[in-house]
Amino acid sequence: MFIDIFLLSVLVLASLWTVMTRSILRSAIGxxxxxxxxxxxxxxxxxPLAAVFELSVCAGLISVLFISTISLTQPYTNEEILERxxxxxxxxxxxxxxLVGLGAFLFFMNIKPFVPFFYKESLVDVRVFLWDLRRxxxxxxxxxxxxxxxxxxxxxxxRVKK
Amino acid sequence: MYSWLVLLPFLGVIFLNxxxxxxxxxxxxxxxxxxxxxxxxxxxxxMPAAWGHxxxxxxxxxxxxxxxxCLTQVxxxxxxxxxxxxxxxxxxMAQDEKQMFNFVNVLLLxxxxxxxxxxxxxxxxxxxxLEITAIGxxxxxxxxxxxxxxxxAFKYIILSIVATVLMLLAxxxxxxVAGNTSFEAxxxxxxxxxxxxxxxxxxxxxxSGCFIxxxxxxxxxxxxxxxxxxxxxVSILLAGIVTKVVGVYxxxxxxxxxxxxxxxxxxxxxxxGIFSIVFGALxxxxxxxxxxxxxxxxxxxxxxxxxxxxxxxxxxLAGAVFxxxxxxxxxxLLFVNSAAVESRTGTRHMDSLSGLTxxxxxxxxSSVFASLSAAGVPPLAGFWSxxxxxxxxxxxxxxxxxxxxxxxxxxxxxxxxxxxRRVFFGTIAAEFNNIKEAGFGFMVPSVxxxxxxxxxxxxxxxxxxxxxxxxxxxxxxxxxx
Numbered sequence: 303m304f305i306d307i308f309l310l311s312v313l314v315l316a317s318l319w320t321v322m323t324r325s326i327l328r329s330a331i332g333x334x335x336x337x338x339x340x341x342x343x344x345x346x347x348x349x350p351l352a353a354v355f356e357l358s359v360c361a362g363l364i365s366v367l368f369i370s371t372i373s374l375t376q377p378y379t380n381e382e383i384l385e386r387x388x389x390x391x392x393x394x395x396x397x398x399x400x401l402v403g404l405g406a407f408l409f410f411m412n413i414k415p416f417v418p419f420f421y422k423e424s425l426v427d428v429r430v431f432l433w434d435l436r437r438x439x440x441x442x443x444x445x446x447x448x449x450x451x452x453x454x455x456x457x458x459x460x461r462v463k464k
Numbered sequence: 465m466y467s468w469l470v471l472l473p474f475l476g477v478i479f480l481n482x483x484x485x486x487x488x489x490x491x492x493x494x495x496x497x498x499x500x501x502x503x504x505x506x507x508x509x510x511m512p513a514a515w516g517h518x519x520x521x522x523x524x525x526x527x528x529x530x531x532x533x534c535l536t537q538v539x540x541x542x543x544x545x546x547x548x549x550x551x552x553x554x555x556x557m558a559q560d561e562k563q564m565f566n567f568v569n570v571l572l573l574x575x576x577x578x579x580x581x582x583x584x585x586x587x588x589x590x591x592x593x594l595e596i597t598a599i600g601x602x603x604x605x606x607x608x609x610x611x612x613x614x615x616x617a618f619k620y621i622i623l624s625i626v627a628t629v630l631m632l633l634a635x636x637x638x639x640x641v642a643g644n645t646s647f648e649a650x651x652x653x654x655x656x657x658x659x660x661x662x663x664x665x666x667x668x669x670x671x672s673g674c675f676i677x678x679x680x681x682x683x684x685x686x687x688x689x690x691x692x693x694x695x696x697x698v699s700i701l702l703a704g705i706v707t708k709v710v711g712v713y714x715x716x717x718x719x720x721x722x723x724x725x726x727x728x729x730x731x732x733x734x735x736x737g738i739f740s741i742v743f744g745a746l747x748x749x750x751x752x753x754x755x756x757x758x759x760x761x762x763x764x765x766x767x768x769x770x771x772x773x774x775x776x777x778x779x780x781l782a783g784a785v786f787x788x789x790x791x792x793x794x795x796x797l798l799f800v801n802s803a804a805v806e807s808r809t810g811t812r813h814m815d816s817l818s819g820l821t822x823x824x825x826x827x828x829x830s831s832v833f834a835s836l837s838a839a840g841v842p843p844l845a846g847f848w849s850x851x852x853x854x855x856x857x858x859x860x861x862x863x864x865x866x867x868x869x870x871x872x873x874x875x876x877x878x879x880x881x882x883x884x885r886r887v888f889f890g891t892i893a894a895e896f897n898n899i900k901e902a903g904f905g906f907m908v909p910s911v912x913x914x915x916x917x918x919x920x921x922x923x924x925x926x927x928x929x930x931x932x933x934x935x936x937x938x939x940x941x942x943x944x945x
Contacts, residue, residue, distance in 0.1 A: 434527075435527075436527075436588075437525075437526050437527040438526055438527050438528050438529075438584070438586075438589055439588060439589055439592050441526050441528075442580065442589065442592035442593055442595075442596060443592065445474060445573060445576055445577065445596045446592070446595055446596050446599060448474075448477065448573060449570065449573045449574075449577075449596055449599045449600045449603070450599060452566070452569050452570050452573070452603065453570075453599065453602070453603040455566075456566045456570070456603060456607070457603065457606060457609070
């Protein structure tokens with residue numbers, strides 16, 4: 303119980319740091335950290351495969367993509383950063399309070415939703431699940447990737463050419 | 465066999481990217497036109513069942529267990545027709561073959577996404593196809609790379625992601641309770657546990673996602689900017705079909721197949737529907753930009769579809785589906801008209817336009833058909849769908865809602881008459897004295913869409929009983945009037 307509360311608190315802090323930090327690079331690192339903690343939480347919830355996906359795709363692949371993209375951009379000057387931080391804090395100053403308040407509310411409400419628990423731990427092998435049961439979704443993911451590739455080519459590559 | 469409607473656009477994209485640059489640039493329009501025309505004929509002309517078994521092996525391999533009912537067929541027809549119109553308009557507007565080629569690639573993938581949405585009966589697969597359509601739409605909106613287009617696309621991305629997150633959260637809750645992602649299993653779980661907190665929460669989250677995607681008030685923040693700032697051909701696609709499929713169809717499908725009759729749901733739908741109809745129409749009245757007026761008008765018209773659905777009757781549902789079809793036709797036609805006007809005059813500001821019918825007779829006359837159909841003037845198609853919706857509301861015991869819908873129809877007539885007066889009627893401004901009728905790419909879709917609006921309006925009374933029987937297959941637990 304203690305470790306759960308500790309992990310969830312760190313998760314909230316890491317996500318807050320991600321959205322509130324002044325540097326976009328630190329923000330990307332914060333996101334990776336959030337994903338790592340989330341992966342541990344998912345692992346503790348008995349979903350090791352989901353945890354592995356979270357760790358490899360969200361914490362690994364996406365962070366690499368973000369950091370390499372950020373390295374291609376021109377960083378802000380210190381004055382610009384300070385100006386933006388000012389605006390950001392003005393906008394989001396109530397966010398941490400809201401989050402803590404919501405968490406406390408849910409904790410003390412002690413909601414026990416009636417869940418019939420139809421869902422039992424899946425005994426289906428992940429390979430069978432992906433390739434046999436959800437083959438259409440795998441095909442859908444290919445389409446998502448394809449449309450993303452066209453988006454990058456049309457909006458970025460051709461723009462650079464122009 | 466219906467799996468080909470998803471596979472063919474995908475294979476089309478692969479095919480287009482294989483040959484040499486010169487060949488593929490030349491082929492792009494014709495390949496996409498073939499795919500779109502195939503879809504239209506596929507829906508209109510029934511195929512022998514034997515064909516399906518022989519040609520369905522790829523779909524079976526990919527586990528595409530598609531189910532087709534009347535709602536799906538109407539949507540597939542709309543998708544085909546509006547994509548056809550979009551292609552012609554884009555061909556007229558494309559600066560070069562390369563731009564047309566890029567557009568066609570994304571359009572085909574969006575087509576595959578939309579067809580997938582209307583064909584699947586699994587909520588997670590629905591979500592995957594929603595994502596394909598949404599990402600394609602972001603790219604299409606920002607296609608001409610203007611600042612306003614990026615702004616419109618950015619607003620759409622942000623709100624669409626919020627909608628997606630809400631929907632995904634709802635799907636997680638559905639799986640938790642129902643243990644499965646098929647519509648049937650979730651629908652059964654709703655019947656067994658209608659008042660479980662998690663199910664009510666999931667229903668609320670999913671509905672909110674649908675409202676954002678459909679651009680209904682008060683979730684409409686992205687819609688006017690996205691419609692107005694997108695290139696003309698993309699506005700036609702977005703207003704004509706994309707928001708209908710990702711928002712309105714998804715809402716109709718989950719209400720019919722999952723949530724079923726629920727008094728709370730009806731109240732929510734009534735509130736959102738009335739709010740959208742009235743405030744959409746009032747906002748449209750105050751616009752001076754041609755496309756922004758059409759965007760607010762879309763919000764108002766989608767409100768009618770929601771009211772038809774909320775009547776929870778066969779008549780109302782038939783009216784909602786028919787109005788969805790009609791709205792796709794007349795709103796696309798009006799967006800084609802606005803594109804034609806902008807291409808010839810260089811402006812969309814209605815106060816600086818006047819008397820254009822004298823120089824652009826096809827555009828002017830077709831816009832009259834579309835406007836009157838939208839306002840519900842007989843014998844055009846829009847009249848019948850609005851009549852069905854209002855009658856359904858009246859017979860369901862919601863006379864006050866029917867009266868509001870009727871009064872809002874007068875507002876619709878008012879803003880469309882104002883549009884006609886400012887843009888097409890009156891004396892032509894001296895600066896536009898030498899303009900010519902819009903090009904072939906605008907004229908062909910205008911004539912076809914105007915013919916559909918008039919033709920469907922004239923024949924509808926004769927096919928009404930067949931249409932109702934056709935629609936009755938859709939409704940299980942609905943009260944039938």
